[in-house]
Amino acid sequence: MKRMLALLCALALLSAPGAMAAPAEDAPLPDGRSRYVMDVTLDTQAARLTETVTVTFMNDSGAVWPAVCFGDFVPAVQEHAGAGACSTAVTAVTGADGGALDFAYSRDEGLLTVALPRPLEPGQTDTVTICYEADVPRATGERFQAASFPGSGGVTFRLCQFYPMLCPWRDGGFVHHPYIFDGEAFFTECSDYALTLRLPEDFTVIASGDERLLSAGDGQAIWQITGEKMRDLVITATTEFAAPCTGQVNGVTVNSWGTPDQAAQAEASLQAALDSIALFEEKIGKYPYDELDICVAYMPAAAGGIEYPGLVEIIQADMTAPEALGIIVTHEVAHQWFYASVGNDQYDEPFLDESFASFCETLYRQYVLGDSPEDIAADQFSREWLSDDIFDIDLGYGDYYAVGDGNGGWNYYAAIYALGRSFLWEVRQAMGDEAFFAMLGSWYEQEQFQVATIDGFLDHLAACSGNDPAVAALVGEYMAR
Numbered sequence: 001m002k003r004m005l006a007l008l009c010a011l012a013l014l015s016a017p018g019a020m021a022a023p024a025e026d027a028p029l030p031d032g033r034s035r036y037v038m039d040v041t042l043d044t045q046a047a048r049l050t051e052t053v054t055v056t057f058m059n060d061s062g063a064v065w066p067a068v069c070f071g072d073f074v075p076a077v078q079e080h081a082g083a084g085a086c087s088t089a090v091t092a093v094t095g096a097d098g099g100a101l102d103f104a105y106s107r108d109e110g111l112l113t114v115a116l117p118r119p120l121e122p123g124q125t126d127t128v129t130i131c132y133e134a135d136v137p138r139a140t141g142e143r144f145q146a147a148s149f150p151g152s153g154g155v156t157f158r159l160c161q162f163y164p165m166l167c168p169w170r171d172g173g174f175v176h177h178p179y180i181f182d183g184e185a186f187f188t189e190c191s192d193y194a195l196t197l198r199l200p201e202d203f204t205v206i207a208s209g210d211e212r213l214l215s216a217g218d219g220q221a222i223w224q225i226t227g228e229k230m231r232d233l234v235i236t237a238t239t240e241f242a243a244p245c246t247g248q249v250n251g252v253t254v255n256s257w258g259t260p261d262q263a264a265q266a267e268a269s270l271q272a273a274l275d276s277i278a279l280f281e282e283k284i285g286k287y288p289y290d291e292l293d294i295c296v297a298y299m300p301a302a303a304g305g306i307e308y309p310g311l312v313e314i315i316q317a318d319m320t321a322p323e324a325l326g327i328i329v330t331h332e333v334a335h336q337w338f339y340a341s342v343g344n345d346q347y348d349e350p351f352l353d354e355s356f357a358s359f360c361e362t363l364y365r366q367y368v369l370g371d372s373p374e375d376i377a378a379d380q381f382s383r384e385w386l387s388d389d390i391f392d393i394d395l396g397y398g399d400y401y402a403v404g405d406g407n408g409g410w411n412y413y414a415a416i417y418a419l420g421r422s423f424l425w426e427v428r429q430a431m432g433d434e435a436f437f438a439m440l441g442s443w444y445e446q447e448q449f450q451v452a453t454i455d456g457f458l459d460h461l462a463a464c465s466g467n468d469p470a471v472a473a474l475v476g477e478y479m480a481r
């Protein structure tokens, strides 16, 4: 079955002029990155995905792997959207030679464990192909959903975390965190992707990486999506968006998408993103990809936006307060530097992505909106207001929720978003701009496409500040370690 699909895929690619063939399974893995070759059909009438996901990976640990684990976040979202209404299925798992592999699939845990045909020694590579199916919930408050903006007459499929994702190996095991709904707490490593997507031809496809229409006819279309050095791959497939507002900055193309009714928001988001990219390139380092897509997304009012590599989603905004939209956009764009590029375990060490993205809001306020440093400083949370240990900024998502006071969400947001931003703001004041931005730039360069740690950041900060006691005092004040 896999061979047949691979052949069909190859024929489809050959028939399109200029199309790149999917890489062979035994092609080398650049820098040891995993490679996903996927063939995905979206049945938009039934709202169901059928996927063949071939993952080639290297054992980058010091241990022998008898099995590998894949996280599947789809069941958690399906149950959240409506208990028992949707299903997933792993219909087959095969190895590099096409032979069937033993596997265990737990919908409750969102975990697929695949026994390898032979134990994988450190440094060796192997390939697993997973045949997978999933319903897409018809819902409005999920990251994986089919929904329509009121009155649009169309539909948008938001396909996030829609495929089995290889779990990173850390400290003697594969890391698999629970799916959370009031924040983003994912942990995956940079991989390369080549995805063929089949769906009705009236849909426009917007995705992480490069998306290209290969062929269309008889009502069906085939798109190819490719991406390198991405921790995730997300797809928006829509019949309700207008043509995008498009701009360029420093060679980066930005496309801002929304329905015709959301044209003003799409224009404002484009400008905020262009300003943000120019600013962060100047202050931190080069944007990691060639393109950025911005999509208006149907999501709960409590959320502002969500980041994915090369694509950010922004809630439908109140355009009577456009400066609020600018802050949301700059935060999500900043995640291209801190999460997409400098990666981290978002569940265990959310300081490394959320606090940095929140700090970047202060740069946007100062250098784009023209707010004074005094005004920005006055808006920061004070550590003195929240001196309780649960507001230490170097804890994990589960720690903020484990205190049992029913205020886990507040603890998490106050510590990671508000106090984390204050901490970096105060470190900037303590170091001075020249040393601070040199520290930030070299951190970005050193950790690009890697998995950073808070310990690593503190070592870097100490070195770049010359073990400045004022900086060390801030670390002691804000962090538990």
Ligand SMILES: [Zn+2]
Binding pocket: 331, 332, 335, 353, 354, 357
């Ligand atoms: Zn964020």
